[in-house]
Amino acid sequence: MKIALDAMGGDFGPSVTVAGAVEAVHAFHLDVILTGDEKQIRQEMENLHYKGDRITVVHCPEIIENSDKPSTALRKKKNSSLVVAMQMVKDGKADAIISAGNTGALLAGGLFIIGRIKGIARPALAVPFPTPKGISLLIDAGANADCKPQHLYEFALMGSLYMEAIAGKEVPKVCLANVGIEEGKGNELVKESYTLLKNSDLPFQGNVEARDIPAGTADVIVCDGFTGNIILKLFEGVAHTFSDSLKAAILSDWKSKLGGLMIKPALKSFKKQFDYTEHGGVPFLGVNGLLIKAHGSSNAKAIKNAMKQAKISYEADLTNKIVHRIDEIRIAEKPNSEEYSDDHPAGDES
Amino acid sequence: MKIALDAMGGDFGPSVTVAGAVEAVHAFHLDVILTGDEKQIRQEMENLHYKGDRITVVHCPEIIENSDKPSTALRKKKNSSLVVAMQMVKDGKADAIISAGNTGALLAGGLFIIGRIKGIARPALAVPFPTPKGISLLIDAGANADCKPQHLYEFALMGSLYMEAIAGKEVPKVCLANVGIEEGKGNELVKESYTLLKNSDLPFQGNVEARDIPAGTADVIVCDGFTGNIILKLFEGVAHTFSDSLKAAILSDWKSKLGGLMIKPALKSFKKQFDYTEHGGVPFLGVNGLLIKAHGSSNAKAIKNAMKQAKISYEADLTNKIVHRIDEIRIAEKPNSEEYSDDHPAGDES
Numbered sequence: 201m202k203i204a205l206d207a208m209g210g211d212f213g214p215s216v217t218v219a220g221a222v223e224a225v226h227a228f229h230l231d232v233i234l235t236g237d238e239k240q241i242r243q244e245m246e247n248l249h250y251k252g253d254r255i256t257v258v259h260c261p262e263i264i265e266n267s268d269k270p271s272t273a274l275r276k277k278k279n280s281s282l283v284v285a286m287q288m289v290k291d292g293k294a295d296a297i298i299s300a301g302n303t304g305a306l307l308a309g310g311l312f313i314i315g316r317i318k319g320i321a322r323p324a325l326a327v328p329f330p331t332p333k334g335i336s337l338l339i340d341a342g343a344n345a346d347c348k349p350q351h352l353y354e355f356a357l358m359g360s361l362y363m364e365a366i367a368g369k370e371v372p373k374v375c376l377a378n379v380g381i382e383e384g385k386g387n388e389l390v391k392e393s394y395t396l397l398k399n400s401d402l403p404f405q406g407n408v409e410a411r412d413i414p415a416g417t418a419d420v421i422v423c424d425g426f427t428g429n430i431i432l433k434l435f436e437g438v439a440h441t442f443s444d445s446l447k448a449a450i451l452s453d454w455k456s457k458l459g460g461l462m463i464k465p466a467l468k469s470f471k472k473q474f475d476y477t478e479h480g481g482v483p484f485l486g487v488n489g490l491l492i493k494a495h496g497s498s499n500a501k502a503i504k505n506a507m508k509q510a511k512i513s514y515e516a517d518l519t520n521k522i523v524h525r526i527d528e529i530r531i532a533e534k535p536n537s538e539e540y541s542d543d544h545p546a547g548d549e550s
Numbered sequence: 551m552k553i554a555l556d557a558m559g560g561d562f563g564p565s566v567t568v569a570g571a572v573e574a575v576h577a578f579h580l581d582v583i584l585t586g587d588e589k590q591i592r593q594e595m596e597n598l599h600y601k602g603d604r605i606t607v608v609h610c611p612e613i614i615e616n617s618d619k620p621s622t623a624l625r626k627k628k629n630s631s632l633v634v635a636m637q638m639v640k641d642g643k644a645d646a647i648i649s650a651g652n653t654g655a656l657l658a659g660g661l662f663i664i665g666r667i668k669g670i671a672r673p674a675l676a677v678p679f680p681t682p683k684g685i686s687l688l689i690d691a692g693a694n695a696d697c698k699p700q701h702l703y704e705f706a707l708m709g710s711l712y713m714e715a716i717a718g719k720e721v722p723k724v725c726l727a728n729v730g731i732e733e734g735k736g737n738e739l740v741k742e743s744y745t746l747l748k749n750s751d752l753p754f755q756g757n758v759e760a761r762d763i764p765a766g767t768a769d770v771i772v773c774d775g776f777t778g779n780i781i782l783k784l785f786e787g788v789a790h791t792f793s794d795s796l797k798a799a800i801l802s803d804w805k806s807k808l809g810g811l812m813i814k815p816a817l818k819s820f821k822k823q824f825d826y827t828e829h830g831g832v833p834f835l836g837v838n839g840l841l842i843k844a845h846g847s848s849n850a851k852a853i854k855n856a857m858k859q860a861k862i863s864y865e866a867d868l869t870n871k872i873v874h875r876i877d878e879i880r881i882a883e884k885p886n887s888e889e890y891s892d893d894h895p896a897g898d899e900s
Contacts, residue, residue: 331791332791332794332795342729345729345736345737345738346737346738377780379692379695379775379776379779379780379783386695386776387695387696387774387776388695388696390776409783409787410779410780410781410782410783410784410787411783411784411786411787411790412787413784413787414784414787414788414790414791414792415787415790415791424737425729426729426736426737426740426777427776427777427780429729429760430727430729430760430777430780430781431760431780431784432760433729433759433760433761434760434761434763434764434781434784434785434788435784435788436761437759437760437761437762437763437764437765438764438784438785438788438789438792439788439792440761440764440765441681441682441764441765442764442788442789442792444682445682446796446817449813449816449817449819450813450816452816452819453816455812455813455815456812456813456815456816458809458812459808459809459810459811459812459813459814459816460809460813461809462805462806462808462809462812463799463800463805463806463809463810463813464809465805465806466799466800466802466803466806466809467796467799469799469802
């Protein structure tokens with residue numbers, strides 16, 4: 201397998217992306233194409249004493265910055281590390297692309313360079329997150345701020361295929377994120393989506409309340425990208441505030457400090473349970489190719505794990521499974537009367 | 551001050567509401583009217599040896615159950631503990647109503663029995679929640695699932711008046727819950743609301759990302775009721791899962807167990823910081839009277855604290871402050887061209 205990695209993306213650029221690539225090459229036996237500033241990349245490879253032949257470098261003089269407007273950047277920076285890596289997937293020269301860079305540009309590139317799977321109007325960010333019961337999947341986590349019921353149906357379909365193919369769940373529990381579990385709860389979007397999902401042949405299990413999401417009650421949590429992004433970031437925020445407050449409480453007196461030292465290993469395993477770097481990347485499902493977004497603040501370990509994700513998705517043939525399932529559905533019946541829409545969203549995730 | 555308390559509301563009914571009332575009467579020097587089954591209430595009062603004259607009982611033979619449809623229940627159960635307590639506020643016989651019962655019926659009663667403040671199209675649930683920087687206010691936390699920008703403007707207005715009057719914030723930081731901090735981020739509702747708020751004379755500070763909400767970055771977090779309910783319940787859910795996982799980690803071996811014992815007092819103060827029962831009730835702002843919703847699973851302490859909240863809001867003259875501010879705005883200018891709408895939402899909070 202060959203992965204195109206945008207070496208310039210993310211808060212730390214080549215200093216972490218190259219290290220992540222080197223670790224991944226050793227650990228997972230895959231080939232990596234690094235796109236970006238060749239001089240910087242070669243320097244990092246030298247620092248890491250990498251002398252193998254599984255990493256190739258394609259020099260790209262341009263970088264898409266976080267401050268760049270996605271659509272303009274794609275058009276004007278054709279020689280950027282991101283666009284060149286994208287184009288490789290489109291041209292079949294790479295099997296997947298990974299970037300920790302400008303999310304909006306990444307999503308727009310997925311739509312306009314690689315292109316959508318036929319029958320999917322709105323590709324979506326699918327975030328696997330840890331729960332005490334294993335991995336749950338949140339979809340859409342931020343690609344589409346305003347959605348229609350048909351889009352949520354597509355998210356549910358792609359999410360359930362992901363959990364089948366990647367997490368080995370034979371019949372994943374697909375639920376709508378909602379304010380109550382009863383049918384008829386929620387806003388207009390969710391109420392209409394409920395009816396659509398109930399009448400589909402997806403393994404739909406009704407609504408899940410936000411308070412039950414962290415416990416792993418649902419395998420696939422379906423929502424519009426605005427709600428999904430709020431859920432994802434609040435999760436991060438509460439975790440952060442809690443661990444800060446816990447630390448402050450432990451440091452408040454000598455007895456607690458001593459106790460804190462004694463529970464340190466336990467706390468470490470607890471923190472690991474909620475560590476996103478363990479899971480790496482976020483696939484942009486519905487794109488006709490493997491596109492994995494890594495967190496902007498990714499370290500080398502997170503980049504390496506994003507590559508692991510790409511490899512697992514590649515070996516599970518995830519993209520083709522979505523293509524085939526959509527084909528089957530299109531032949532059998534249309535899930536509702538809405539026509540396949542050609543509207544294209546802007547990347548709203550930040 | 552006289553508070554009408556729906557003694558039959560909540561998961562535990564008179565066994566906690568009466569105890570909460572007795573404690574509040576002693577602590578805060580107020581009068582309470584308990585509505586509900588007189589026999590049960592008197593029995594609880596006897597168990598608690600309450601012999602004072604600050605609690606009166608009004609017998610109501612009917613109860614609105616959680617399974618009752620709000621609008622039907624209000625119409626058919628005129629002699630229920632909830633409707634009778636509501637009517638007392640409407641008739642000026644009580645200064646506030648508190649209930650831990652059926653939320654939908656409580657919200658509907660606020661709209662149709664007590665009535666809205668003139669100029670407020672959509673009353674909203676305003677949830678004060680603890681952060682390391684003090685109290686923040688989330689509005690709307692679940693009364694209105696589908697909103698228009700004008701509604702979010704009203705929530706911002708009421709929320710800022712609440713934080714001024716109750717939390718003593720002279721210029722509260724009012725923010726829109728959003729997926730990014732930049733203007734132009736978010737769904738259509740939030741983008742339009744941003745423009746409306748920016749051009750208003752409210753202390754609007756732009757967007758707040760969900761990851762910054764728990765840290766107390768914003769004083770007033772403005773959102774539609776669907777998003778607000780998701781935020782509120784996810785907060786609860788993450789807190790719950792975290793403390794469960796932390797407990798499991800601490801109990802995993804003897805050294806951690808011993809350490810856990812030593813940090814117990816620190817953990818207790820940490821938990822208290824995030825304990826909703828410390829804050830009690832949730833006001834339904836925009837109703838022409840004080841209406842406080844207590845959590846369904848409230849214990850006596852939570853009921854007592856809801857009464858404290860009612861007293862503070864009463865003494866701060868909160869309802870009249872909203873009435874006067876709306877009057878001033880209506881005289882000076884209309885914030886946008888949308889007419890005062892007479893549409894009435896159903897209670898969507900669960």
